[in-house]
Amino acid sequence: MTKRALQTLFALPLLLAGCATTPAVVMVSRNYDPTTIFKVAVASFSDNPSAAGSGEMAAGVFEKYLLLGGYRLIGHQQATQALSGQQLQLSESLDLASLRQVGQELGVDALVFGTVTDYSDAQETTVMTSMPLEQSTPILGTTETVQHTGHTVVHTTQEVVSGYAYSQTSQVVPETSTLPAHVGLSVRLVDTQTGEVLWTASGDSQAPYLSGATEQASAKIMQAVLKQIQPGR
Numbered sequence: 001m002t003k004r005a006l007q008t009l010f011a012l013p014l015l016l017a018g019c020a021t022t023p024a025v026v027m028v029s030r031n032y033d034p035t036t037i038f039k040v041a042v043a044s045f046s047d048n049p050s051a052a053g054s055g056e057m058a059a060g061v062f063e064k065y066l067l068l069g070g071y072r073l074i075g076h077q078q079a080t081q082a083l084s085g086q087q088l089q090l091s092e093s094l095d096l097a098s099l100r101q102v103g104q105e106l107g108v109d110a111l112v113f114g115t116v117t118d119y120s121d122a123q124e125t126t127v128m129t130s131m132p133l134e135q136s137t138p139i140l141g142t143t144e145t146v147q148h149t150g151h152t153v154v155h156t157t158q159e160v161v162s163g164y165a166y167s168q169t170s171q172v173v174p175e176t177s178t179l180p181a182h183v184g185l186s187v188r189l190v191d192t193q194t195g196e197v198l199w200t201a202s203g204d205s206q207a208p209y210l211s212g213a214t215e216q217a218s219a220k221i222m223q224a225v226l227k228q229i230q231p232g233r
Contacts, residue, residue, distance in 0.1 A: 103192025
């Protein structure tokens with residue numbers, strides 16, 4: 001992975017910074033040597049149980065962040081087409097012999113597998129909230145005026161507002177808010193020669209739309225991975 005690629009990744013726009021979600025978690029094998037893993041293929045991402053097709057979408061988004069990480073990439077669709085006609089499918093159920101055969105057929109050093117751990121679309125929620133209200137009651141008083149007309153004196157009394165008495169009450173009203181879309185991913189890089197998991201990472205993010213949340217989660221994961229495997233860069 002090149003220094004330029006790392007600088008590009010960490011210079012992503014703030015749009016991909018994500019909202020207040022948990023930091024990505026990364027584990028790296030002691031045997032992982034980033035100088036020996038150059039070419040990788042995105043194998044498969046498992047759907048979230050509640051969202052059919054979410055795995056394919058997430059795999060497509062995650063590919064671009066592997067490129068920014070400096071890997072030479074064969075995409076999932078390209079890899080699947082290359083293996084058409086072979087008795088092989090890109091899934092984590094591959095045994096070591098099949099894994100090596102896939103690696104040889106595609107010319108890759110490692111395969112990327114993933115799982116969509118959460119895929120929740122944005123939704124509106126309505127809750128009942130108490131709204132404080134202030135009520136005012138006028139305080140009435142009287143005032144008297146005296147008017148002289150010739151030898152006649154007229155006394156007039158009238159009510160006037162001398163002030164206000166204030167009281168606090170509350171009223172329960174419905175309040176609608178929007179929960180952002182949330183996506184969680186778990187990703188693994190597997191050596192095609194040994195079957196060893198070279199690194200595994202998980203992360204999540206939220207955004208107004210599922211596509212944005214997937215972008216942000218992918219960026220967060222790769223940033224965390226590169227920080228672990230390239231600490232001096």
